[in-house]
Amino acid sequence: MNLRPNSDEARDVAYHLHGYTNARAHGDRGPxxxxxxxxxxxxxxxxxxxxxxxxxxxxxxxxxxETRLMDAAFAQMEKLPFSHTFSHRTHGPAIDLAEKLISISPVPMSKVFFTNSGSEANDTIVKMIWYRSNALGLHDKKKIISRLGGYHGVTVAAASMTGLPTNHKSFDLPIDGFLHTTSPHYYREGRDAESETEFATRCADDLDAMIQAEGPDTIAAFIAEPVMGAGGVVVPPATYWEKIQAVLAKYDILLIADEVICAFGRTGNMFGSTTFGIKPDIITMSKQLTSSYFPFSAFMMNDRVYEPIADESNNIGVLGHGYTGGGHPVGAAVALENLKIIEERxxxxxxxxxxxxxxxxxxxxxxxxxxxxxxxxxxxxxxxxxxxxxxxxxxxxxxxxxxxxxxxxxxxxxxxxxxxxxxxxxxxxxxxxxxxxxxxxxxxxxxxxxxxxxxxxxxxx
Structure with a gap:
């Protein structure tokens, strides 16, 4: 492809490294x-x-x-363009949004933590789970199980949970402590004459066997999307989630529902967890939370997760984690208006x-x-x-x-x-x-x- 000198396409090729793009091919094709x-x-x-x-x-x-989202952003920019949530400080949009998310949660939740992307949210969840295990004196209970084909982001911990080869090759990932069990992709992974329910049973049995092999006392959590997105829009087979949750309950393992794609209506319910009868301990949210008009993400945790974390922060004197842009007032205002529109319409x-x-x-x-x-x-x-x-x-x-x-x-x-x-x-x-x-x-x-x-x-x- 011959790009016109100084064209936008040529300038992009000259100066911009794109994610999820073949960099050499991009030089030939342009954007x-x-x-x-x-x-x-x-x-x-x-x-x-x-x-x-x-x-x-x-x-x-x-x-x-959607002009209402633009207006919400502008109004918040005029009133308070930035404030943070460190050191006992907060602001109105963060308070309102945390309350709203807890109120619409598909299962009882205790607290919301604000981040800036789905990757960042899931990366933070890993740290919080490790923190919690240490608070409980369970110093070996740190491993996270996800699924082959699952997608949970691209930061170091989140990419380690992601089960796609291109997110691992040449990045030296996954790091230790991250495991991947069977994908619930019945079309690709189901055996001849194996029914969906039989396949679901096999997936649960594979998970159980992995937990047993690793040692139940070393497994902290299992993370999964209600419906896999980047793994190929994989809808779980009948009885899958019922059987997976039974295995996790048997070994007292936390369940993280990565709802970055599914939340806020995508599966025909406000949350994918409702669609599939999932009862998670933690829920990750981003993307449709602001309709992507503003980079924003969050996760909710129940008391089972929150209370040990709160106790440990008290023991240490501070929860040593947070983001400058986490709970950004403009993003929170956009999210609130976005959720209002989804409900109104x-x-x-x-x-x-x-x-x-x-x-x-x-x-x-x-x-x-x-x-x-x-x-x-x-x-x-x-x-x-x-x-x-x-x-x-x-x-x-x-x-x-x-x-x-x-x-x-x-x-x-x-x-x-x-x-x-x-x-x-x-x-x-x-x-x-x-x-x-x-x-x-x-x-x-x-x-x-x-x-x-x-x-x-x-x-x-």
Whole structure:
């Protein structure tokens, strides 16, 4: 690609290192510059309009032009643009938001701790769990179990909990004390003739065996997303969460629900924990908390977690942890307005209804020769493409998914491929006509993919 000298694309290539990007390929391709947003759409610097089928990064619940969030940010900027929550200080938005989050929690919670991103929240949770174990005199009870394919962030501890190879390779991760058990990906991991409930039993048995092998007294917590996001939109099989929680209860192991993607309506309930009957000790939140209009995150903990931490801070004299921007007044004000809008407009119910339409529409493609699986819950779904005629040697994992994603982008729909699974996670404000537009683009793109991979069959079809 020849980039015009001094163009925005050329300047980006010259000066900007991007996350989740092949740095060398970026030098050749250059970026798509997203210029503005409107509803569920974004526009690039050339004026082309796209349906943002990923809500940015699973996160823009209210779309890209919600003036009430902008007004909330501006009003707070005028009143108090910054204050912190160290050393017995606080401010109104942090107080109000903590109270609000506790009030809507799917299970009884005691305290909220504010951070700046999902990664940072999960990293802090690890420190708090270690702190708690020391407070209880359980100095060996420090290991954290997560799942293969799970995603919990990219800081050192959070990336160690993440179960994806690209987050580990050449970073010297995971660090010691972080373990990964079976992914609940029934489509990929289920055995021949194994039912969903049998697979769920095997997942629970694998977890139990890992705990026994490591020593129950060394395992502090288990962390998992209600629905896996970056691992491929993996919806847990029937009875999975019931059986996993029984194992954790047996060994007195804390449960962390990473709701960074699922919380605030994504699964058709305010929290994914409600959707799947999860009763966590800790809940991580970010993304849709502010519709990503402001970097902000938090986690809630119950008394079982909080009380030993509080006692230890008293013994030491201080809880030696916190962030300058944690509980930022502007972010807290935006979060409060965001939650108010979600409730006023009944967007959780809209997510459930529009999600049913999206999933039903995607299910019509399951008979397509290049579609292997369709899955989802609420307003999060995936369509997994497969090699034609079983020719897996000709199409390494991820190649078809990348092709399909590129074709959909050309056709005006932003998706994201995780391997060969194409994710759909549009803003909660989406309407039925926009869902139909997504499905139309998916159908058109599948036809184009068919021509690209089997021109001998489909070129003149």
């Amino acid at each position: 798509i510059i997203v210029d503005r947003g409107e509803g569920i759409h974004v526009f690039d610097s050339n004026g082309k309009r796209y349906i943002e089928g990923m809500a940015g990064l699973w996160s823009v619940a209210l779309g890209f032009d 009944d967007l959780v119910a809209n997510a459930a209804a529009r999600g049913n339409e999206l999933l039903a529409g995607l299910a019509h493609f399951e008979d397509h020769p290049l579609v292997g699986n369709v899955r989802g819950v609420g307003l999060i779904a995936a369509l997994e493409v497969i090699a034609p005629d079983g020719r897996t040697d000709d199409f390494p994992v991820g190649q078809l998914g990348a092709k399909m994603s590129a074709i959909m982008l050309k056709n005006g729909l932003v998706s994201r491929n995780m391997g060969d699974a194409l994710a759909f996670c549009p803003p909660l404000i989406i309407n039925s006509a926009e869902v139909k537009k997504i499905l139309h683009i998916v159908e058109k793109s599948l036809d184009e993919l068919s021509v690209a991979v089997r021109p001998d069959l489909y070129q003149n079809a």
